[in-house]
Amino acid sequence: MQDLTRALLAGDPRALARAITLVEEGGEAGREVTRATFTRAGSAYVVGVTGVPGAGKSTLVDGLAVLYRKAGERVGVVAVDPSSAFSGGALLGDRIRMQRHCSDPGVFIRSMATRQHLGGLAEATPAVVDLLDAAGHTRILIETVGVGQDEIEVVESSDTVAVALVPGLGDDIQAIKAGILEIADVFVINKSDREGADRLQQELESLMSLSERGAGEWVPPIVRTVATEGKGLDELRQAIEAHAADPASRRRRQERRRAAALRRLRLLLERGLVERLGACLPLEQRLEALADQMARRHRDPYSAAEEILSEVRVTARRGKSG
């Protein structure tokens, strides 16, 4: 294990891949890797790219990776996709698109499948980002397919969130836009050579004009791209740099990092308490039996939870109770 973390911190890609697998598996070995490397991370700049399906997020991420490589950065890519164990996780399309980085040791790409993680994306993704960071990647791109609650939470912990939209995606677009409006630091209208790009830009601008913003606060710029042709990518990179350098955004970024840390800590605490409970009660059988009664509507969920909680005492050691 010490050899593994040493190799990881030295930037060895095979050690990194192995460590990521351990962290994804969610066992004690993964926790040990995190313990040993966590405080060595924190210097990478993390860019989250999210948005509607079909927005071309992979191509945008790919294009940004190329630009960062040209600037001498080491780039890590985490592709979070909602596909299941069924698909095996990684997307064939992504793999093909990313193949041109294959021979470049300065780019490390990892696809993560939603269902494979015990604690869900919310736990695994930040841990994987930390490992990439500790291994010396200076830019980390998180790509999320989907617009769900968890995915939003994942990109929210990024330093800059780029939200990708495309012209002409129909009805639900209003909902999506509203949902991601408040987390966007940069808007990207990709495939902007399509009909409807001007209208989409106007809609975005009018939505933004409705949101309340304090004096001096960052106003998300709208960048138009045609990622497949490389158009607008440098403007996107510049918009991200501008956000990174903006003083108000820096403060907000610190708050985001703290909020993400707090969520992560709460999750571990909840898990730890349930584990301890399981050590003093035959918990799984009890839960199964109560869930069965709930499914049959013989029992409501609160009284079921109360039944277990009534048998438990949570106390502080060393007289710290208040």
Next chain:
Amino acid sequence: MQDLTRALLAGDPRALARAITLVEEGGEAGREVTRATFTRAGSAYVVGVTGVPGAGKSTLVDGLAVLYRKAGERVGVVAVDPSSAFSGGALLGDRIRMQRHCSDPGVFIRSMATRQHLGGLAEATPAVVDLLDAAGHTRILIETVGVGQDEIEVVESSDTVAVALVPGLGDDIQAIKAGILEIADVFVINKSDREGADRLQQELESLMSLSERGAGEWVPPIVRTVATEGKGLDELRQAIEAHAADPASRRRRQERRRAAALRRLRLLLERGLVERLGACLPLEQRLEALADQMARRHRDPYSAAEEILSEVRVTARRGKSG
């Protein structure tokens, strides 16, 4: 409170609306409503409609609601949308589309916004569905915009899950299809008059042929619709009925309900344990301070969680420890 639950159980829509608000607020009053009505629910048939943005899910739900009303059913609709407090939750578009049901007391429609719920969608949605059920709605339609982990979890607790797709949605569609393939009981190719419907159907069929399925297991049918013109909606209704009547699916449905109950119980247990911990330690300040150290990379998450857990003792009352 007794008056409220009595009126709700009698099917009074105003009592129902009030009860839903209480449940959404997540306080003690909401829990009380659930306690008082939970065992009276369980007879409604719940259909989840999910799929990619732009698939026309609202129109499909609307069309199904009309058909169910014609058959004399009382219909509840829960529209879960990922929009934020910013948008105020409900979608203007939905409201307009649903307006034709406004004067029909046999249809009750409720939009839920993701961010407004303390415990997230995963907690609030089943509770709202239960209330609709207890109030005498015989068919409940859950519509989710988005394809995230939480949204999938929400529809997974439905009795039948219809997954809506549309031809020609571009790159990410493969990922989406893979992610929702295993939860689909019925596939809908909406806007099937568009180019690419045949290809989409072939892709779906070949994806399904790859999945492992035991003898006698339900094979999701593919229904083609043009929901805006009412085409194919009756076929969709029939496909849902066929799934409801299928013996293998019935067994799977029982398992799903138990699994959903178990998730719900675990969530309440975790919450309850943290609450108890908070009663014996100044928890919030401690968490904030530790999260701050984590954000500064002075502290790894596991040692932070351990620090709190080391001060806690979880014991069984009445000598139940093992």
